[in-house]
Amino acid sequence: xxxxxxxxxxxxxxxxxxxxxxxxxxxxxxxxxxxxxxxxxxxxxxxxxxxxxxxxxxxxxxxxxxxxxxxxxxxxxxxxxxxxxxxxxxxxxxxxxxxxxxxxxxxxxxxxxxxxxxxxxxxxxxxxxxxxxxxxxxxxxxxxxxxxxxxxxxxxxxxxxxxxxxxxxxxxxxxxxxxxxxxxxxxxxxxxxxxxxxxxxxxxxxxxxxxxxxxxxxxxxxxxxxxxxxxxxxxxxxxxxxxxxxxxxxxxxxxxxxxxxxxxxxxxxxxxxxxxxxxxxxxxxxxxxxxxxxxxxxxxxxxxxxxxxxxxxxxxxxxxxxxxxxxxxxxxxxxxxxxxxxxxxxxxxxxxxxxxxxxxxxxxxxxxxxxxxxxxxxxxxxxxxxxxxxxxxxxxxxxxxxxxxxxxxxxxxxxxxxxxxxxxxxxxxxxxxxxxxxxxxxxxxxxxxxxxxxxxxxxxxxxxxxxxxxxxxxxxxxxxxxxxxxxxxxxxxxxxxxxxxxxxxxxxxxxxxxxxxxxxxxxxxxxxxxxxxxxxxxxxxxxxxxxxxxxxxxxxxxxxxxxxxxxxxxxxxxxxxxxxxxxxxxxxxxxxxxxxxxxxxxxxxxxxxxxxxxxxxxxxxxxxxxxxxxxxxxxxxxxxxxxxxxxxxxxxxxxxxxxxxxxxxxxxxxxxxxxxxxxxxxxxxxxxxxxxxxxxxxxxxxxxxxxxxxxxxxxxxxxxxxxxxxxxxxxxxxxxxxxxxxxxxxxxxxxxxxxxxxxxxxxxxxxxxxxxxxxxxxxxxxxxxxxxxxxxxxxxxxxxxxxxxxxxxxxxxxxxxxxxxxxxxxxxxxxxxxxxxxxxxxxxxxxxxxxxxxxxxxxxxxxxxxxxxxxxxxxxxxxxx
Numbered sequence: 072x073x074x075x076x077x078x079x080x081x082x083x084x085x086x087x088x089x090x091x092x093x094x095x096x097x098x099x100x101x102x103x104x105x106x107x108x109x110x111x112x113x114x115x116x117x118x119x120x121x122x123x124x125x126x127x128x129x130x131x132x133x134x135x136x137x138x139x140x141x142x143x144x145x146x147x148x149x150x151x152x153x154x155x156x157x158x159x160x161x162x163x164x165x166x167x168x169x170x171x172x173x174x175x176x177x178x179x180x181x182x183x184x185x186x187x188x189x190x191x192x193x194x195x196x197x198x199x200x201x202x203x204x205x206x207x208x209x210x211x212x213x214x215x216x217x218x219x220x221x222x223x224x225x226x227x228x229x230x231x232x233x234x235x236x237x238x239x240x241x242x243x244x245x246x247x248x249x250x251x252x253x254x255x256x257x258x259x260x261x262x263x264x265x266x267x268x269x270x271x272x273x274x275x276x277x278x279x280x281x282x283x284x285x286x287x288x289x290x291x292x293x294x295x296x297x298x299x300x301x302x303x304x305x306x307x308x309x310x311x312x313x314x315x316x317x318x319x320x321x322x323x324x325x326x327x328x329x330x331x332x333x334x335x336x337x338x339x340x341x342x343x344x345x346x347x348x349x350x351x352x353x354x355x356x357x358x359x360x361x362x363x364x365x366x367x368x369x370x371x372x373x374x375x376x377x378x379x380x381x382x383x384x385x386x387x388x389x390x391x392x393x394x395x396x397x398x399x400x401x402x403x404x405x406x407x408x409x410x411x412x413x414x415x416x417x418x419x420x421x422x423x424x425x426x427x428x429x430x431x432x433x434x435x436x437x438x439x440x441x442x443x444x445x446x447x448x449x450x451x452x453x454x455x456x457x458x459x460x461x462x463x464x465x466x467x468x469x470x471x472x473x474x475x476x477x478x479x480x481x482x483x484x485x486x487x488x489x490x491x492x493x494x495x496x497x498x499x500x501x502x503x504x505x506x507x508x509x510x511x512x513x514x515x516x517x518x519x520x521x522x523x524x525x526x527x528x529x530x531x532x533x534x535x536x537x538x539x540x541x542x543x544x545x546x547x548x549x550x551x552x553x554x555x556x557x558x559x560x561x562x563x564x565x566x567x568x569x570x571x572x573x574x575x576x577x578x579x580x581x582x583x584x585x586x587x588x589x590x591x592x593x594x595x596x597x598x599x600x601x602x603x604x605x606x607x608x609x610x611x612x613x614x615x616x617x618x619x620x621x622x623x624x625x626x627x628x629x630x631x632x633x634x635x636x637x638x639x640x641x642x643x644x645x646x647x648x649x650x651x652x653x654x655x656x657x658x659x660x661x662x663x664x665x666x667x668x669x670x671x672x673x674x675x676x677x678x679x680x681x682x683x684x685x686x687x688x689x690x691x692x693x694x695x696x697x698x699x700x701x702x703x704x705x706x707x708x709x710x711x712x713x714x715x716x717x718x719x720x721x722x723x724x725x726x727x728x729x730x731x732x733x734x735x736x737x738x739x740x741x742x743x744x745x746x747x748x749x750x751x752x753x754x755x756x757x758x759x760x761x762x763x764x765x766x767x768x769x770x771x772x773x774x775x776x777x778x779x780x781x782x783x784x785x786x787x788x789x790x791x792x793x794x795x796x797x798x799x800x801x802x803x804x805x806x807x808x809x810x811x812x813x814x815x816x817x818x819x820x821x822x823x824x825x826x827x828x829x830x831x832x833x834x835x836x837x838x839x840x841x842x843x844x845x846x847x848x849x850x851x852x853x854x855x856x857x858x859x860x861x862x863x864x865x866x867x868x869x870x871x872x873x874x875x876x877x878x879x880x881x882x883x884x885x886x887x888x889x890x891x892x893x894x895x896x897x898x899x900x901x902x903x904x905x906x907x908x909x910x911x912x913x914x915x916x917x918x919x920x921x922x923x924x925x926x927x928x929x930x931x932x933x934x935x936x937x938x939x940x941x942x943x944x945x946x947x948x949x950x951x952x
Contacts (some may be wrong), residue, residue, distance in 0.1 A: 158577050167495065169847040170456050173840050174499035177452030178543070179506035180836055182536065183447035183514050186522050191438050194335045194420035198276045200365060203239075204416040205372055207231070207362040208425065211409040211679050213395075213664075219425040222359035223411060225351055226270075230386055235378065237370035242268040242275075243346055243360040244338065245311045246429065248777075250318040251626060251805045252342075254304050260623065260806050264317070265429075266349050272329065281311050282327025289677055291347040292320075295327040300341040320348065334521060337419040338429040351596040356390045361429060364413065372413045379410045394664065395676060404463040420565050426662075436903075437826060444833050447588045451837060452499075454581040455844030456492065485553060492548020500540045519821075539556025540861040578848065579884055584839040585927055586888035587895070592834035594896035595903075598913065599827040602904065605911045606820055612765075614693030617783050618812035619655065621795070626805045627723055634802060635779060643791050645782040648691040652682035652777025654758035655816035663742040664736030665769065667723055668746060676721055676736045679756070679767045684714075685774035689753065691782045692812075699729040699751030702772045709772045712750040719767035720752055728752050747771075754779075760819050764908040780812070803913060838925065842932040845881060849933045853877060853940035860940050873941040885929045889922035896921070 161167070168831060195201055207223040228241030245266045252261045269288040272279055272295075279287065287295050294315065301310045301753035310325045317323050323344060332339045351358070366372060387409060395402055414422060421435040507527065515522055526532065627634055631649070639647045666676040686702040688694075697717060702709050713733070720728045734746045747769075755765045785791050796807045817824075853860070860873055897913055904910040 079310075106296035141843040165850065166459050166847055168461060169843055171499045171502060173452045173455040173508060174543070174547070175502035176836055176840055177449045178496075178500055178503035179510065180448045180833065181445045181508050181539075182503065182527070184441045184665060186526060187514075187518050187520065188438055188442050190335055190520060190522070191421065191433055195337055195416045197333045197335065198416065200274065200276070201417055202415075203366045203368070204274065205364050205366065205375075205413040206416060206419060207364055207411070208412045208414055209359070210412060211678075212407045212677070213409075216678060217427070218678060219423065220359065221361065221425040223362040224355040224387070225358045225360045225362075226355055226386070227351075227382075227411070228362045228364065230382070231364055231375075235375060235383075237367050237374060238364050239367045240270055240274060240365040241362060242271045242273075243362050244271075244429065245346065245349060245360045246340075247349060249623065250320075250342075250909055251623060252304075252318070253316040255312075257304065258804055258806055259303075260808055261342060263340045264344065265340040266344040266346045268346045271343065272327075274363060277332060278330045280328045280330065281309070287327035288343065288345040289347075290326075291345055292323050293326045294347045295329055295343040296325060296330045297329055297341045297707075299331050301325075301328045309600065317342070317344070319346075323348070335420075337416070337432070354390055354393075355387045356394050359427070363416065373416075376411075379412070396666075396736070406620055431822075434822075434906075441829075444592070446586065447592075447886045448833065448837055448840065449543065450586050451588060451840040451844070453543065454585050455840065455847065456495065456547040458578045458581050458844055459847045483887065489545060489548050492823045495546065496540050496544030500536070517825055519825060519834075540862045582841075582845065582848070582881070582884045583888045583891070585844060586885050586929070587892045589789050589834070589837045589841045590892035590921050590925045591896045591899070592837050593924055594892065594918060595900060596827070596830045596834045597917050597921060598900040598904070598911075599823070599830050601825055601911050601917070602907065603820060603823055606761055606823075606909075607817065609761070609909065611654070611816070612694065614755055614818050615655065615813040618692065619783050619791075619795075620650075620810045620812060620815070621779040621781065621799070622808040622810070622874075623777075623805055624649070624779045626803050627776075630802055631776055631779075634798070638779075638781065638795070638798070643783055643795075644689050644787040645784050646691045647782075648687035648780045649685050649774030649776060650688055650691065650780035651777030652684060653778075653780065653815065654692070654756055654813065655812055655819060663769070665733045666736060668732040668734055677767065679719060679722070679769050682758075682768060682770045683773055683775050684770050685772070688770075688780075689714075691780050693782075694756050695754040697752045697754045699749070701751060706750075708748075709750065711745075711747055712772055713747040714751045714753055714770040715749055715767040716753050716765070716770075717755045718765050719769060722767040762907055762910045771783070834931055836901075838928055842928055845929055846931045846936065849877070849881065849936040853936050857940070857943075860943070864941075870938065870941040874934055874937040877937040877940065878930060881929060881933045882926060885926050886922075886928075889918075889925070893918045893922070 109549060195204075198204060206221070207227055209220040209223050211218045211220070219323045225243065225245075228243055231238045232241050246264070247266065248264075249260060249262045250264050252259050252264075267288060269286075271288060272284045279295070282295065287293065294317070296304070296310060304310065304315070305313065310328060312325065314322045314324050329343070346360075364375075366375070379583055384399065391397065391399040391402055419432065422439065424432050508524065511524075516519075621747075624631055624634075635649065638644055662678055663681050664676040664678050682688075684702070686704060689696065689701050699714075702712065702714065706712070715728065723731070725731050728749050729751065731749045732746055733749070735744055753770070757765060758768060759766065783791060792809065795809070799807045856877070863873060863876075896918060901913060904913070
């Protein structure tokens with residue numbers, strides 16, 4: 072198209088020719104003047120885009136005047152748009168209902184997912200100084216093994232404050248397990264106890280309700296309680312000045328009360344004890360705490376990160392010979408390394424799960440997945456609207472033609488159709504609000520959140536929802552609006568519609584997209600379900616059934632072994648083990664450095680997981696012995712013996728492991744290095760999540776008093792629990808607490824189970840929305856072909872042949888969707904399974920089943936309308952046409 076022609080088109084769009092006569096004469100003269108300038112500029116060889124830009128600026132100016140003279144002078148115009156839109160919706164109740172329901176489900180799903188995603192992204196941003204708080208983490212490579220710790224040496228914070236002016240303050244958190252807290256006659260088992268530096272509440276924005284922020288934690292054996300915990304112990308009384316007995320650490324004086332820790336925090340504690348109440352390490356390589364640095368305004372963390380090698384060499388280098396038996400330079404020459412990283416506090420929750428995290432982190436991948444699901448489901452609902460609108464274009468073509476003949480311009484028609492779209496969207500939003508309120512409790516349970524109506528009804532959320540809904544309405548109605556308003560009035564009134572109406576290529580494309588998304592989500596649901604079944608049924612190397620765990624047995628002190636022996640005499644109890652170290656859920660496993668005694672002295676030691684077990688541990692948990700023997704009281708030398716798993720044998724490279732000797736690297740203190748003899752090799756068992764390969768494990772002899780494992784044999788578990796509770800209360804006033812090993816094991820994969828359930832629900836919603844649109848299209852198609860169906864029946868066509876005739880086009884689209892969704896689904900689920908060290912294989916039948924399910928649901932949806940149309944009396948069909 073030549074520049075003058077393009078300019079004329081722009082002017083025609085922005086300045087309706089029949090309106091030019093209604094405006095001021097001087098503006099009309101200016102318009103003519105600009106047209107003459109076009110010719111002059113072209114004659115002089117000027118660039119055509121300069122001409123178009125000049126004309127476009129005039130056109131915009133002209134358009135603003137035209138709009139003010141036509142619309143601002145008629146304020147009822149918009150009201151009329153919505154009146155006409157409402158009449159059209161009411162006249163076509165079925166199509167309107169399908170659109171509203173589809174959009175409502177899409178909007179409700181999107182709102183719930185937005186709540187989840189917004190909450191996940193908001194972690195730790197409640198802190199006023201969040202942009203300046205960084206967690207100091209430690210990363211070590213030793214013997215070819217990478218270790219990432221969420222903590223730093225306990226001495227690191229003070230050294231950073233002393234050596235680097237950019238560090239304004241540091242604070243530390245140290246968790247020391249579960250406490251039985253006593254106040255008067257009350258006894259509670261408390262798991263959310265942490266010890267913090269005196270400036271903790273000055274760094275983190277957790278407001279103090281009682282107490283002085285500068286002094287609450289300065290003295291040993293002082294504690295700050297959260298608001299709900301203070302109410303739990305003291306009711307409406309002022310707790311400040313009162314004392315609590317915290318386990319074996321004795322009396323702690325309450326010096327303050329703080330707000331409950333926000334739900335969007337990477338830690339959640341009810342008791343904040345003074346850091347000075349616990350033992351503090353004297354060596355960099357022998358102790359660690361969760362250390363947070365507060366940087367000064369304008370100081371870049373990159374400057375601090377650049378100093379990491381200097382920090383390590385200065386403070387940790389001199390301790391390396393004590394721990395590794397070599398100099399720091401020798402350690403580096405072997406390709407190993409150690410260093411610090413500085414992680415923004417706002418990145419912790421969605422960051423990697425490093426060793427000794429205060430709480431398990433979330434996987435950012437699920438934030439992306441759910442965000443995509445929200446977009447896809449909303450897209451499916453919008454596609455339904457566009458499909459049904461364009462499908463019904465033939466019925467509205469004559470309306471468009473008459474309006475244009477009577478003087479309506481395209482922009483007015485566009486506004487009319489967009490008004491209908493926005494009206495439908497806001498009606499759907501009302502329905503969506505009801506659906507969200509109804510579904511919120513179930514969603515909270517599945518997503519492990521605690522959202523309430525207040526979360527939805529805040530001004531910010533309402534504003535975003537209204538703006539988002541308006542945008543959805545405009546986007547969903549944009550194509551139908553431009554499509555319908557573009558009809559040529561002469562052709563339409565003669566019955567000649569544009570080819571796009573007949574071909575329906577866009578509708579076919581959109582239906583295919585809907586089923587690509589639906590089939591993809593069905594594939595995801597099937598794969599997640601199969602992986603969870605695989606985890607639950609895989610042989611884990613131990614027998615997790617019928618194993619009862621008694622907690623907090625350390626409170627029995629010297630009476631513990633007698634208590635265990637008494638329990639073991641009961642016929643319902645097969646065996647009992649002091650088992651603080653369990654292969655499922657939270658455990659007390661340690662990490663030590665080991666070196667083969669026969670290896671060269673310059674060999675880098677291995678850093679391996681350790682358990683401390685008694686002679687009843689293996690039979691109680693059903694762990695097999697591959698070589699050698701189990702620990703036994705009959706062998707007095709077993710205190711210097713160890714059991715290793717098969718992975719440890721492979722790590723050390725032993726061919727004959729029994730009798731091999733290893734020495735510990737230790738922590739550098741006198742007498743820390745000890746030599747042990749391997750007395751047996753256990754079969755590999757999963758003592759960690761199946762996200763990781765089975766790691767090497769060393770087991771010392773000598774049980775742990777933290778908890779007790781009982782292998783039981785009874786059909787009346789409640790009666791056994793009642794007996795055990797009576798025995799327990801006869802020995803201690805500590806609350807009786809227990810769990811089952813199989814439940815602890817399943818809880819390790821709780822997040823995956825929730826994801827599987829959510830996937831299933833979202834997949835069902837996607838299929839529902841897609842089939843809702845398909846139902847509407849099928850209804851429209853059968854309505855348009857009523858006369859054809861009547862003629863075919865008169866000529867002898869069977870009901871089955873008519874059903875096939877009306878269904879085959881839709882099923883063809885579903886099969887195309889299967890071909891597209893299969894490779895996409897395979898790639899996506901292969902990426903998800905990559906996080907598991909032990910995983911299922913992606914088999915062809917999973918994709919076939921997903922496609923078959925989608926095809927069956929689509930066929931059922933279309934067949935309903937097809938059969939209904941085929942059963943109509945042909946005489947009635949021909950008359951109605």
